[in-house]
Amino acid sequence: MSTLFHKIIRREIPADIVFEDEHLIAFRDIAPQAPVHVLFVPKDTFATLNDVPADRPEVIGRLAVAAANYAKAQGFDEDGYRIVMNCNGDGGQTVFQVHLHLLAGAPLGRFGTPA
Numbered sequence: 001m002s003t004l005f006h007k008i009i010r011r012e013i014p015a016d017i018v019f020e021d022e023h024l025i026a027f028r029d030i031a032p033q034a035p036v037h038v039l040f041v042p043k044d045t046f047a048t049l050n051d052v053p054a055d056r057p058e059v060i061g062r063l064a065v066a067a068a069n070y071a072k073a074q075g076f077d078e079d080g081y082r083i084v085m086n087c088n089g090d091g092g093q094t095v096f097q098v099h100l101h102l103l104a105g106a107p108l109g110r111f112g113t114p115a
């Protein structure tokens, strides 16, 4: 599979990368929905959260821990933040490589209401 996130991982298209290790990459969202909006993407390929096997929970855990570490490093961990994973159509997923959104930098509105 080759989504635009795979192309960012392979440096085929540019992105504002804020963190990378052997397991994942994190870069700023091109259309930020909050003052801080960073996407955390595993390097292993899974189209949606549904596709992450039950014996690979670390794929998602690493994304969440990397987001928390980024919040701590940037100093907004105590003010707070939100992490979100959209899945398939009703969840609003548009890029089919699993990823976690980190939103921060201002009080965030409530969520979960139908569009």
Ligand code: 5GP
Pocket: 004, 015, 016, 027, 028, 029, 030, 031, 032, 085, 086, 092, 093, 094, 095, 096
């Ligand atoms: P989803 O809607 O799948 O949960 O999230 C996909 C996210 O990718 C969206 O928030 C969208 O703004 C972001 N995005 C789409 N194209 C690009 C791009 O070319 N570069 C970056 N950095 N983000 C993108």
